[in-house]
Amino acid sequence: MxxxxxxxxxxxxxxxxxxxxxxxxxxxxxxxxxGTVEEGIDAVRTRHPDVxxxxxxxxxxxxxxxxxALTDIPAPLVVFTTAYSEYAVKAFExxxxxxxxxxxxxxxxxxxxxxxxxxxxEPDHSDVEERVxxxxxxxxxxxxxxxxxxxxxxxxxxxxxxxxIQRVSAAGNYVEVHARGKVHLVRDTLTTFIAQLxxxxxxxxxxxxxxxxxxxxxxxxxxxxxxxxxLRDGQILSLSRRYKAxxxxxxxxxx
Amino acid sequence: xxxxxxxxxxxxxPTERRWxxxxxxxxxxxxxxxxxxxxxxxxxxxxxxxxxxxxxxxxMSSVFVIFALIPLVTRFEDRFRIDSRPRxxxxxxxxxxxxxxxxxHTSSMVMLRKLAYRVMGDSYDFGDIPTQWFYELQKDLITYxxxxxxxxxxxxxxxxxxxxxxxxxxxxQLSEARLRHLTxxxxxxxxxxxxxAISNRMHEDIDAxxxxxxxxxxxxxxxxxxxxxxxxxxxxxxxxxRGYTAMMGERFRGQxxxxxxxxxxxxxLQVPRLLLQPILENALxxxxxxxxxxxxxxxxxxxxxxxxxxxxxxxxxxxAPLVRGTGISNIARRLELxxxxxxxxxxxxxxxxxxxxxxSFPV
Numbered sequence: 001m002x003x004x005x006x007x008x009x010x011x012x013x014x015x016x017x018x019x020x021x022x023x024x025x026x027x028x029x030x031x032x033x034x035g036t037v038e039e040g041i042d043a044v045r046t047r048h049p050d051v052x053x054x055x056x057x058x059x060x061x062x063x064x065x066x067x068x069a070l071t072d073i074p075a076p077l078v079v080f081t082t083a084y085s086e087y088a089v090k091a092f093e094x095x096x097x098x099x100x101x102x103x104x105x106x107x108x109x110x111x112x113x114x115x116x117x118x119x120x121x122e123p124d125h126s127d128v129e130e131r132v133x134x135x136x137x138x139x140x141x142x143x144x145x146x147x148x149x150x151x152x153x154x155x156x157x158x159x160x161x162x163x164x165i166q167r168v169s170a171a172g173n174y175v176e177v178h179a180r181g182k183v184h185l186v187r188d189t190l191t192t193f194i195a196q197l198x199x200x201x202x203x204x205x206x207x208x209x210x211x212x213x214x215x216x217x218x219x220x221x222x223x224x225x226x227x228x229x230x231l232r233d234g235q236i237l238s239l240s241r242r243y244k245a246x247x248x249x250x251x252x253x254x255x
Numbered sequence: 256x257x258x259x260x261x262x263x264x265x266x267x268x269p270t271e272r273r274w275x276x277x278x279x280x281x282x283x284x285x286x287x288x289x290x291x292x293x294x295x296x297x298x299x300x301x302x303x304x305x306x307x308x309x310x311x312x313x314x315m316s317s318v319f320v321i322f323a324l325i326p327l328v329t330r331f332e333d334r335f336r337i338d339s340r341p342r343x344x345x346x347x348x349x350x351x352x353x354x355x356x357x358x359x360h361t362s363s364m365v366m367l368r369k370l371a372y373r374v375m376g377d378s379y380d381f382g383d384i385p386t387q388w389f390y391e392l393q394k395d396l397i398t399y400x401x402x403x404x405x406x407x408x409x410x411x412x413x414x415x416x417x418x419x420x421x422x423x424x425x426x427x428q429l430s431e432a433r434l435r436h437l438t439x440x441x442x443x444x445x446x447x448x449x450x451x452a453i454s455n456r457m458h459e460d461i462d463a464x465x466x467x468x469x470x471x472x473x474x475x476x477x478x479x480x481x482x483x484x485x486x487x488x489x490x491x492x493x494x495x496x497r498g499y500t501a502m503m504g505e506r507f508r509g510q511x512x513x514x515x516x517x518x519x520x521x522x523x524l525q526v527p528r529l530l531l532q533p534i535l536e537n538a539l540x541x542x543x544x545x546x547x548x549x550x551x552x553x554x555x556x557x558x559x560x561x562x563x564x565x566x567x568x569x570x571x572x573x574x575a576p577l578v579r580g581t582g583i584s585n586i587a588r589r590l591e592l593x594x595x596x597x598x599x600x601x602x603x604x605x606x607x608x609x610x611x612x613x614x615s616f617p618v
Binding site (some may be wrong): 010011012013014016017020035036057059060083084101102103104105 | 443444446447448450451452453454455456458459505506507508509510540544545546
């Protein structure tokens with residue numbers, strides 16, 4: 001099993017260095033490299049890599065622009081690389097996302113690869129996707145979250161107030177939007193749909209479920225640090241350990 | 256007194272401009288006060304020989320005419336400066352002017368006095384005209400000379416003050432440019448990306464990596480330099496430029512190409528410090544946005560002038576809004592202070608794409 005990698009950096013020596021380090025790994029191989037935002041988006045869309053090494057500063061653009069353009073496809077695991085950005089580094093740490101500070105040596109690279117291997121073994125990366133979504137929401141100058149969302153039902157299209165949405169769940173090729181006791185089916189992926197929602201109001205509690213925070217009434221501990229969430233409409237959702245780590249600190253500390 | 260020194264002075268001191276607005280009022284007021292003062296003196300000296308109003312009329316009529324003539328004398332002196340050459344010609348011109356001054360002064364003064372006497376129901380007698388006129392002439396020559404001396408002193412004072420202001424502003428602009436230079440070269444992105452590029456180059460070519468380390472060292476050393484010479488030899492101005500472009504060229508190997516070309520034998524010329532760096536940074540930041548393209552710096556001697564030509568094949572000025580950031584306005588201001596009216600700073604587009612910045616100044 002060999003994982004595919006895309007390397008995005010505007011400086012050729014920085015790419016060359018990553019390529020050399022990756023070439024020494026038996027279980028990773030580089031499928032594409034890119035130096036601009038457009039090339040980067042194109043590389044990820046066409047090669048569907050497992051891992052993305054992404055530079056934050058790409059000339060006058062940002063690596064975040066690439067992630068934002070890719071919310072409609074399953075995201076690769078991202079290792080951010082940056083020469084200097086106090087702000088971004090704080091955000092990575094807050095979301096427990098992997099990053100490499102340039103210049104890095106082989107030891108640091110190896111440690112980062114170890115973490116990436118661990119993460120790749122997990123069958124489900126939706127929690128990482130969720131961390132990236134929260135990261136993007138924190139970056140200053142990003143588009144604000146929507147107030148209302150256009151829903152296309154079978155026979156009509158209408159605007160749904162975001163304030164009315166209680167939870168969103170994945171259902172095959174559709175997303176179920178639960179709002180004021182009604183369920184609307186939207187042809188979309190969960191990741192793309194929730195990109196419009198404010199991550200501080202909507203929690204991803206499972207790969208298939210996103211819930212408005214104040215729609216949760218109770219959290220019951222299960223075994224192995226897993227939890228069960230009781231919602232206001234009586235429904236019960238499970239909260240796995242990995243998603244528990246994504247809960248806002250204020251809630252997590254009280255559990 | 257040049258006009259830009261004037262604007263520099265009035266820009267530097269807003270209070271100065273307020274003074275300028277009222278200067279005619281002040282001028283007239285001081286004329287009136289001087290007339291009253293002289294009249295008072297004359298009245299005391301002649302005690303009760305004449306009606307009290309007469310000494311005032313004599314003195315005030317004289318002072319008023321002199322004050323009315325001062326602006327004309329000022330303009331005349333500005334045309335024929337007393338410190339201009341040939342000296343003999345200047346002296347003759349001003350002697351003639353002083354005689355004319357006296358003729359106008361005396362005749363206008365007499366007319367004013369006659370008018371005032373008539374208003375007071377009296378009549379004025381100037382006395383024996385040649386005698387009186389000679390008496391007035393020798394006083395007027397002194398007055399004219401005093402006016403010239405005062406004008407000369409004011410001009411000297413203004414030039415010196417404008418020079419000081421200019422020097423002060425130049426120092427401020429230069430220290431701003433130095434700070435910019437310092438922050439550009441030890442800007443964290445520049446530093447850490449350079450280190451990263453070196454750490455890659457080591458694996459490819461040890462000697463090249465070595466060169467990069469010493470270039471980075473030179474740049475950091477230049478950034479830490481603390482002398483404040485306004486001008487440096489061209490070789491030094493080009494030295495950091497070569498280091499900076501070499502480092503950028505390594506970081507964007509195969510994407511960015513730099514060329515620096517200077518006419519032979521001009522490296523020792525004294526040039527304003529750190530003029531090229533903001534232009535280069537501007538080109539890299541706004542012109543070659545994706546870190547791709549070429550950038551060329553030419554330094555040409557053209558007679559008494561030195562010309563810098565910085566061209567690139569980036570987006571040019573038509574696509575990108577003409578960014579005259581603070582770095583560029585700093586250059587423009589320093590050029591104006593160093594070479595008022597004798598420099599050029601031109602931004603133009605290249606065909607089919609790219610930008611050219613041309614800068615020339617006397618050396």
